[in-house]
Amino acid sequence: MSTLKVVSSKLAAEIDKELMGPQIGFTLQQLMELAGFSVAQAVCRQFPLKGKTEAERGKHVFVIVGPGNNGGDGLVCARHLKLFGYNPIVYYPKRSERTEFYKQLVHQLNFFKVPVLSQDEGNWLDYLKPEKTLCIVDAIFGFSYKPPMREPFKGIVEELCKLQDRIPIVSVDVPTGWDVDKGPISQPAINPAVLVSLTVPKPCSTYIREKHTAHYVGGRFIPRDFANKYGFEPFGYESTDQILKL
Numbered sequence: 001m002s003t004l005k006v007v008s009s010k011l012a013a014e015i016d017k018e019l020m021g022p023q024i025g026f027t028l029q030q031l032m033e034l035a036g037f038s039v040a041q042a043v044c045r046q047f048p049l050k051g052k053t054e055a056e057r058g059k060h061v062f063v064i065v066g067p068g069n070n071g072g073d074g075l076v077c078a079r080h081l082k083l084f085g086y087n088p089i090v091y092y093p094k095r096s097e098r099t100e101f102y103k104q105l106v107h108q109l110n111f112f113k114v115p116v117l118s119q120d121e122g123n124w125l126d127y128l129k130p131e132k133t134l135c136i137v138d139a140i141f142g143f144s145y146k147p148p149m150r151e152p153f154k155g156i157v158e159e160l161c162k163l164q165d166r167i168p169i170v171s172v173d174v175p176t177g178w179d180v181d182k183g184p185i186s187q188p189a190i191n192p193a194v195l196v197s198l199t200v201p202k203p204c205s206t207y208i209r210e211k212h213t214a215h216y217v218g219g220r221f222i223p224r225d226f227a228n229k230y231g232f233e234p235f236g237y238e239s240t241d242q243i244l245k246l
């Protein structure tokens, strides 16, 4: 196991609560924008378009979006990827009714002409082909996932597991299906090629196969004294970067 500094799911939830509490006053929308922006930067860093053939550049980044805030990060990420010159397509099988904000994120994707597939529309399996898709962004579940996995996500994650050795998967914050603290203790569970931990890595990140998975931290939104209060040092982000490879 690595010596990486991590915070438990409980502490991660407390950090979130304090950041969005009355004293600090971040809004969820602000943090989600920075989180999704970080994930888009990690995709660029890991899969640069520079020097690629036109056919390679035209491939999709297939962003699979879950029903909670992890999914929201995916919706934001898709919009930034489009601005960065990628060809994202979003699969959003269970739309969040939590707040109006999710609908607004979808409107923004429409504005950017990023297709958003629903569960009953289009054959999403078509995008699980290496000749069509550069990588998959797993924005299905993050730190609030509790097994066992329910449909339609169980079937989706089972399909992803079949092809994850052929198309790289970029997991947002927590690989979908993993226990936030204990890692891949139940099935189905994704084995990502890239993990982008947000704010600070969760304990499950110590279970990634280090040679197989590139690990980034993103979500650059806390000052040193706040990090120290929660028992970790801030990450050494360079210049204007929103991500740091660990």
Ligand SMILES: NC(=O)C1=CN([C@@H]2O[C@H](COP(=O)(O)OP(=O)(O)OC[C@H]3O[C@@H](n4cnc5c(N)ncnc54)[C@H](OP(=O)(O)O)[C@@H]3O)[C@@H](O)[C@H]2O)[C@@H](O)CC1
Pocket: 015, 016, 019, 028, 031, 032, 035, 066, 067, 068, 069, 070, 071, 072, 073, 140, 141, 142, 143, 144, 145, 146, 147, 148, 149, 150, 151, 153, 172, 173, 174, 198, 199, 200, 219
């Ligand atoms: N400061 C930061 O770092 C920030 C972090 N952010 C991001 O937020 C993420 C955490 O978001 P979150 O709390 O909304 O939870 P998330 O993991 O998306 O899942 C909840 C949804 O999943 C569902 N669900 C659960 N279990 C299920 C099952 N077995 N089978 C099926 N469904 C299941 C559950 O449904 P319910 O059980 O409530 O019906 C609910 O709809 C975090 O990881 C990071 O990515 C940023 O956006 C902001 C700044």
Ligand SMILES: [K+]
Pocket: 070, 138, 139, 140, 141, 142, 171, 172, 173, 174, 175, 176
């Ligand atoms: K995820």
